Amino acid sequence: MFWTAGACSWCRGRPEAATVYGDPAAWAHRWLDQGADGLHVVNLDGGAFGRARKNADLIRAFTRETETFVELGGGIRSVEDAAGWLEAGVDRVIVSTQAVREPAIVRTLADEFGGERVMAGIDARAGEVMIEGWERCRELPRLGGAVREPRRGILLxxxxxVEGGLQQGGIAIEPVTELLRRVKVPVVVSGGISSPGDVAALRKAGAAGAVLGSALYAGKVRLSEAMEAAHANE
Structure with missing residues (x-):
């Protein structure tokens, strides 16, 4: 199933580069009212900048008051962290840095909670995997083994x-197609998606889904148009 989701604004790993758009819950309801298939939430306070679980109450309240699908990333460093969010009502957790360091964590979580509830997050820059809020890197060839080894879960x-860089003109499709060729698990793509054409290109390439963020908040693309591209010919 191909789906698009509203995403929180990401600030390229640097708090001083963040763009503030306002109340997260209000934006979440706005995207749902416009037809989003699900919500992709990045808890920046709990992840890249080291202030764990600051937004926990807000996220828990939102999952209680809505029946929408919510996937959450940011600061999930252990099986216990992931389990806590899943048991609190989040539908899917995203494990990024720890999935690169310890690929077996994805298999462990998938075995306990189901593969559809676990997402290994891989952030790549210039062919290298970035970890710890994009501050450190590992070579991309290590990614293939890390993702294939568990053969469970989903890859983000x-x-x-190109993430958050609206001036750069959209996605870079070549790294996506190369990754899709190398891995066997479903792949959801984020980064630079700023037009319905980008969504259509990812669908054609075989991606399992797409996450829209900065382009939505900046008004560069309408969610309804992206959704139409995502679900064309279904």
Missing amino acids: YTNVD
Whole structure:
């Protein structure tokens, strides 16, 4: 199933580069009212900048008051962290840095909670995997083994080179197609998606889904148009 989701604004790993758009819950309801298939939430306070679980109450409240699908990333460093969010009502957790360091964590979570509830997040810049809020890197060839080894869960691929960079003109499709060729698990793509054409290109390439963020908040693309591209010919 191909789906698109509203995403929180990401600030390229640097708090001083963040763009503030306002109340997250209000934006979440706005995207749902416009037909989003699900919500992709990145808890920046709990992840890249080291202030764990600051938004926990807000996220829990939102999952209680809505029946929408919510996937959550940011600061999930252990099986216990992931389990806590899943048991609190989040539908899917995204494990990024720890999935690169310890690929077996994805298999462990998938075995306990189901593969559809676990996403390994891979952030790549210039062919290298970035970890710890995009501050450190590992070579991309290590990614293939890390993702294939568990053969469970879903992969979220974020191209850091174009993430949040609206001036750069859309996705970079070549790294996506190369990754899709190398891995066997479903791949959802994030980074640089700024037009219905980008969504259509990812669908054609075989991606399992797409996450829209900055382009939605900046008004560069309408969610309804992206959704139409995502579900064309279904």
